[in-house]
Amino acid sequence: MKKNMKTAWVTGGSSGIGLELSKRLLQDRYQVCIFAHTGIEEAVIGLQKRSPAVCGFEIDVQNENTLQAKFAEAVTAFGPPDLLINSAGIVVAKSFEDMSAEEFLRQININLVGSRNVAHAALAYLKQAVQQGKHPKLVFIASAAGLVGCYGYTGYCSSKFGVVGLAEVLRMELRSQNIDVAVVCPPEVDTPLVAEERKNGSPITAALKQLGGSMPVEKACAEIYDGILSSQFMIIPGTQARILAKISRVLPDVYRGQIDKKLDKIISRLHAS
Template sequence: MLLVVAAFIVAFVLLLYMISPLISPKPLKLNGAHVVVTGGSSGIGKCIAVECYRQGAFITLVARDEVKLLQAKKEVEKFAINDKQVVLCISVDVSSDYSQVESVIKQAQEKLGPVDMLVNCAGTSISGKFEDVEVDRFKKLMEVNYLGSVYPTRAVITTMKERRMGRIMFVSSQAGQIGLFGYTAYSPSKFALRGLAESLQMEIKPYNIYVTVAYPPDTDTPGLAEENKTKPLETKLIAETSGVCQPDQVAKIIVRDAIVTMGLFRTIALFYLGSFDSIVRRCMIQREQSKAADKRE
């Protein structure tokens, strides 16, 4: 009996998976697109920039340190596929002042056109036992990892909605799916991204804008090397079960998911979220109709 039920479930999931391409949005063409990568001067963000540049995108790299930005720009430029492509560098702290973030995004849009894809990869981590982590770090990580993703997203969303197109990516972490020893300061900031992404997705799907969240395991980057300096043994042993990935591999998967935007999880989610989405769409149509009616009066 149990076997039969299990077989049905498997068959149902497979069916969903098979029909998913029919209901997914058209893949985004990166050729000629403007991609903004926060945290693009190092590690995973830099590899994401390279991956997009190799597919013909125009890139804006966002981070604080100008020297690292220029170095990354040179590295990314090696992967040009035509002579029109541009890499723009912008130095700003994505977490401190919204108006500053808004104004640099505006500058980037003036130079390279409206943002087609935003990759929120700027982030930082710290590991240590709860009582050993300096109290102000809890606030800092929420600011950089969470608000540092809210601000750039907020700065691009209006234009994306007007154009009825766009992709927004959030880089969470495996520690953003499950809370682990040593990550009391880091995990919550990555959990927060998931709440943001799911809520935002429901609002903007009618505008043909798609949100993806990546949950990478440990990845070999300068950020990880820094984190390892204070990592408790327990955290090391737990993380080892998942292994260490290479940043270029992680970047490839993140970019592919963002372009194609339809994984198995999304297909299943589609069923229980489908009815909510139709509520949102109905409200939007009603609002537009009443706006039009107001104008006529």
């Protein structure tokens, strides 16, 4: 542990947004602990080519006891976090009718309950950072699907709407304890998760998601990273996604009317083909 370096913890840090943000943190001379369910060893080897100040831990965000044990090891390695980014998550892109109860609950348990578990297990260490004179920040990676509904995303939207609500409340509750909170709501980002979804996902879902735009992971994470380092609470990368979120919030009836028209056109086109 180097006292002159800040420390970041990143869950879901072995791939996608979490891995890309970890690269940027190392570039900014953070000590980085990544946590993930799979791919830890390979990710750490790759990141150590950029900086030796990285370590990794295998976790399951559904199990708070495991999180507490691994977070304790991370504190021993690099000290309490100046920044904690919870990027762990999954998506099952199926209609409500086709999705099993198990698939629905798995998304809730990993995306929403997992976010709760990460925050709760880390809270004592965030407070420890405050006691050391730091001003730590807790960041949740949610989704634009946590702000507006999307066809074929019943479980995912339900979980990510919950993550946004969790972040809203923790922003208020932790404010007096000098712990900042932010939530990131990106549109579709080209990650391994999205690539896998495209293999079997609904063409209706794919078409509707383009209303919010699609971003390369590097571009999305450049905007996300700048947002994390700012005082923003809600970080929405991509101009198109920001416009969509604003219209849905300010003119909800107009927004839903336009979505319905788009949806009807897509379904008619598919039926005709």
